Amino acid sequence: xFPNACSNITTLASRRDNPLSRExxxxxxxxxxxxxxxxxxxxxxxxxxAETRPTEDELRRLRRxxxxxxxxxxxxxxxxxxxxxxxxxxxxxxxNFLQQPLPPNSKTGAGFRGQSGALNMxxxxxxxxxxxxxxxxxxxxxxxxxxxxxxxxRYKTLQWSNVITIVGHFILIISALxxxxxxxxxxxxxFLVGVILMGIGFGGxxxxxxxxxxxxxxxTELRVAIDRKGRRVIIDPEATRSRILLYFxxxxxxxxxxxxxxxxxxxxxxxxxxxxxxxxxTFLICPLILFGFRKKYASAPPSGSVLGKAFRLCLLSMKGxxxxxxxxxxxxxxxxxxxxxxxxxxxxxxxxxxTHDDSWVDExxxxxxxxxxxxxxxxxxxxxxxxxxxMMSQAATLNxxxxxxxxxxxxxxxxxxxxxxxxxxxxxxxxxxxxxRFCPIHRISAGFLCAALxxxxxxxxxxxxxxxxxxxxxxxxxxxxxxxxxxxVWLQLPVYLLLANSEILAxxxxxxxxxxxxxxxxxxxxxxxxxxxxAFGSAISQALVPLSExxxxxxxxxxxxxxxxxxSVGVWWSNRKPKKTEGMEEExxxxxxxxxxxxxxDLDSNRSW
Numbered sequence: 001x002f003p004n005a006c007s008n009i010t011t012l013a014s015r016r017d018n019p020l021s022r023e024x025x026x027x028x029x030x031x032x033x034x035x036x037x038x039x040x041x042x043x044x045x046x047x048x049x050a051e052t053r054p055t056e057d058e059l060r061r062l063r064r065x066x067x068x069x070x071x072x073x074x075x076x077x078x079x080x081x082x083x084x085x086x087x088x089x090x091x092x093x094x095x096n097f098l099q100q101p102l103p104p105n106s107k108t109g110a111g112f113r114g115q116s117g118a119l120n121m122x123x124x125x126x127x128x129x130x131x132x133x134x135x136x137x138x139x140x141x142x143x144x145x146x147x148x149x150x151x152x153x154r155y156k157t158l159q160w161s162n163v164i165t166i167v168g169h170f171i172l173i174i175s176a177l178x179x180x181x182x183x184x185x186x187x188x189x190x191f192l193v194g195v196i197l198m199g200i201g202f203g204g205x206x207x208x209x210x211x212x213x214x215x216x217x218x219x220t221e222l223r224v225a226i227d228r229k230g231r232r233v234i235i236d237p238e239a240t241r242s243r244i245l246l247y248f249x250x251x252x253x254x255x256x257x258x259x260x261x262x263x264x265x266x267x268x269x270x271x272x273x274x275x276x277x278x279x280x281x282t283f284l285i286c287p288l289i290l291f292g293f294r295k296k297y298a299s300a301p302p303s304g305s306v307l308g309k310a311f312r313l314c315l316l317s318m319k320g321x322x323x324x325x326x327x328x329x330x331x332x333x334x335x336x337x338x339x340x341x342x343x344x345x346x347x348x349x350x351x352x353x354x355t356h357d358d359s360w361v362d363e364x365x366x367x368x369x370x371x372x373x374x375x376x377x378x379x380x381x382x383x384x385x386x387x388x389x390x391m392m393s394q395a396a397t398l399n400x401x402x403x404x405x406x407x408x409x410x411x412x413x414x415x416x417x418x419x420x421x422x423x424x425x426x427x428x429x430x431x432x433x434x435x436x437r438f439c440p441i442h443r444i445s446a447g448f449l450c451a452a453l454x455x456x457x458x459x460x461x462x463x464x465x466x467x468x469x470x471x472x473x474x475x476x477x478x479x480x481x482x483x484x485x486x487x488x489v490w491l492q493l494p495v496y497l498l499l500a501n502s503e504i505l506a507x508x509x510x511x512x513x514x515x516x517x518x519x520x521x522x523x524x525x526x527x528x529x530x531x532x533x534x535a536f537g538s539a540i541s542q543a544l545v546p547l548s549e550x551x552x553x554x555x556x557x558x559x560x561x562x563x564x565x566x567x568s569v570g571v572w573w574s575n576r577k578p579k580k581t582e583g584m585e586e587e588x589x590x591x592x593x594x595x596x597x598x599x600x601x602d603l604d605s606n607r608s609w
Contacts, residue, residue, distance in 0.1 A: 054224050054234050062224065064236040064432055066243040072296040073216035077248050079286050080209055081255035086165075086283035087202065088413075089259025090172065092406055093267045093275045094133075095392045097176070097191075099126035107178040108271025115396070116267050116404070118176070119184045123476065127389045127548045131541045133195055134385060138534030140203025145528030147204065149521065153302045154208040154215075155294060161204025162287040168197030169280035176272035207528035213248055214241055214515045215298055215523075239432070241512050243424050249508050250420035253413035260410045268404050303521035310364050310522065312353055317342045339365040363519040367526055373444060373513070373575055374533050379567035380506060381537025382544065382560045383451040384499060387412055390548050390556060391458065391492065397465050397475045398489040408492055415500030423504055440513045441575045447506025448568035454498035455561035461491045462554045473551030 054062065093116075100117025102109055109118040121129075148157035172194030174180060175187045219237045227233050259282075263275040317339060321332040332338065343358040344350055387409050396405040431438045464487045471478035510530050518526035540563070547556035 052224050054222055058224060058232070058234065059222070062232055062234045064234045064239055065227070066239040067217070067219040067235040067237070069240070069244050069247070070216050070218065072293060072298070073213050073244055075289060075293045075296075076209060076213045076216070077251040079289050080248060081251040082282055082285045082289075083205060083209075084252045084255035085259035086169065086279035087198070087259075088256040089263040089279040089282075090169070090198075090276060091133075091388065092260040092263055092409060093272060094130060095126050095389060096267065096406060097272055098129055099123050099393070102182065107182055108273060109176070109181060109267065110271045111268050113402075116272075118181050118272055119187060121184070123393050124545060124549050128542065128545050130389045131385060131538050131545065133199065135535050135538035135542070136196070136199040137202050138531055138538055140199050141207040141528040141531040142203070142525075144204035145207040145524035148208050148524045149303055150308075151302055154212050154299045154524065155290070155297060157204050158208055158212070158290060159287055161201045162283075162290070165198055165201025165205070166280070166283060168194045168201060169276070169283055171197060173273060173276045173280060176276050178271075178273070181272065206531055207524045210245070210248065210511050211515060211523045211527050212297065212299055213244060215300065217241065217244060238516070239428070241516065242428060242508075245508050245512050246420045246424040246504070249504065250417055253416035253420070257410045257413035257417065260413070261407065264404050264407050264410075300520050300523070309353055309356060312351070313342060313361065313364055314368070316351075364522075367518050367522060371517075371526065371529055373441060373571050374510070374530055376448070376567040376571040376574070377510065377530070377533035378536035378540060379563040379570070380448050380451055381534050382541045383455050383564045384503070385537065385541045386455065386458065386557070386560060387496070387499065390553065391495070393476065394458070394462060394465070394553070395489050395492060397469075397486070398491065399486040400489050403489065408489060408496065411493060411496035412500050412503075415497050416503055419500055419504045440509050441572060443505045443509040444513075445568050445572040447502045447504070447509070448564050448571060450498045450502035450505065452561050452564035452568060454495045454502065455557050455564060457495050457498070458492070459554055459557040459561060461487070461495070462557055464491070466551070466554065476550045
């Protein structure tokens with residue numbers, strides 16, 4: 001059953017897009033120059049010597065390996081390290097800042113041996129604000145992607161976003177100053193303004209930085225090379241993308257864990273003002289690195305009005321296809337002639353905006369079809385949202401052994417740091433060597449399943465808390481619990497391990513998939529659509545906020561677990577059978593070497609994960 005899902009991804013594999021402008025042609029020439037096998041500026045030791053494109057027989061026999069990763073890509077991963085240090089170092093203390101009261105006689109919020117806090121708004125309000133922030137940060141990338149793809153390009157969008165983020169960081173510091181923090185409502189205003197501005201900056205950074213990383217890779221087609229041991233191998237662009245994105249995600253988590261651990265202790269022993277100041281200063285490094293290497297980056301130029309055309313094309317394609325019956329709409333949009341009927345060659349009286357050709361319609365339809373698996377991510381995100389809200393509150397009701405309750409969330413990035421190279425250098429190469437096809441849909445489905453198992457374990461932990469509490473199902477506000485033994489906070493450790501494994505499988509693959517399926521002039525937009533699924537995930541999490549309080553927390557975790565399980569089954573089921581349309585058949589005739597290699601490998605292999 002799994003090979004069908006792989007075949008569906010294969011038919012939608014990334015292709016070279018036709019340049020739409022002189023700038024696009026120049027960009028292609030830059031990439032072509034960087035495609036030389038002996039090109040300087042690689043952050044991995046040279047091991048491969050390029051030869052020729054693979055034959056059908058070589059596609060079946062030779063081992064596939066990732067290509068070189070240039071230094072320009074490495075500098076962007078370093079930028080992301082500092083960016084994540086700043087964002088996660090700031091956001092990790094939000095729950096305590098909003099939920100807990102100021103400690104007695106404190107003007108900084110530092111708890112020392114007690115609980116740190118500031119605004120005293122309670123768990124429900126704290127969770128609601130945290131989830132609203134997640135909703136905002138999932139929506140903002142749509143605007144950042146639109147500006148980058150249509151007007152400014154990725155580099156300028158990133159730099160302007162850095163400026164806005166810096167302003168937001170420094171406004172946030174005001175809310176934690178000793179003279180302000182003692183007045184809850186007064187402190188809340190600069191806090192919310194800072195969060196909104198940081199969300200705008202995040203929206204410009206998130207969809208463009210991962211895309212910029214992958215754009216630095218010189219390999220775009222399969223080619224045969226000789227490794228250091230004299231063996232003939234195939235350099236696979238898909239393997240190269242997977243490796244750089246695993247490195248990218250690893251650097252993200254190095255920054256996250258460093259920032260979160262440091263800021264948690266800054267909050268506990270100095271105050272919230274330091275937890276907000278250090279990330280603000282650290283973030284200043286990001287625009288400096290980006291400016292210093294600006295001439296080294298290859299990036300597709302802005303595409304003008306192409307996004308507006310794509311939107312109009314989608315509206316035109318849906319004309320006459322709507323119905324009150326969802327099944328009818330589903331059948332209409334999956335009809336083989338759905339996209340063919342809006343091709344310019346089929347329309348006698350064309351609108352003024354329809355200046356494209358039939359092949360561009362195929363490109364847009366391919367990108368939209370590729371987003372089908374993204375529809376299941378909203379059911380998955382609520383599981384990850386628990387780490388930054390309810391799981392911190394759950395830790396506060398466990399035996400912490402003197403640790404801050406918001407310290408254990410750092411286990412998640414720690415496990416991600418360990419798992420990223422494990423998958424990059426052991427799991428994926430071993431699976432490729434023995435001929436097992438662990439394709440994107442398999443990885444995403446397995447990632448969702450890990451999240452479901454993690455939330456199931458969290459449900460068990462919450463049940464143990466209620467069972468051992470003197471107040472039963474009201475353990476969050478039970479002074480008598482100080483006299484009774486509590487379950488250890490380390491019961492949360494397997495939950496963080498499963499969620500980290502889930503992120504490596506589902507999140508990294510989602511980023512890779514979004515890039516590989518998007519037309520070159522719409523990559524930031526498709527990446528933003530992937531992140532936008534987080535907005536729907538936050539909306540679902542908001543609907544679960546009434547369960548984020550005693551005595552309903554068991555139901556909260558159980559519900560989230562079931563949602564992730566549904567997503568795991570659904571993403572496989574919806575992609576299990578490729579539905580070929582005329583347009584897809586035409587694309588198959590013109591497939592690239594990379595796609596042909598994947599097709600041959602899938603047809604030749606009779607084994608599947």
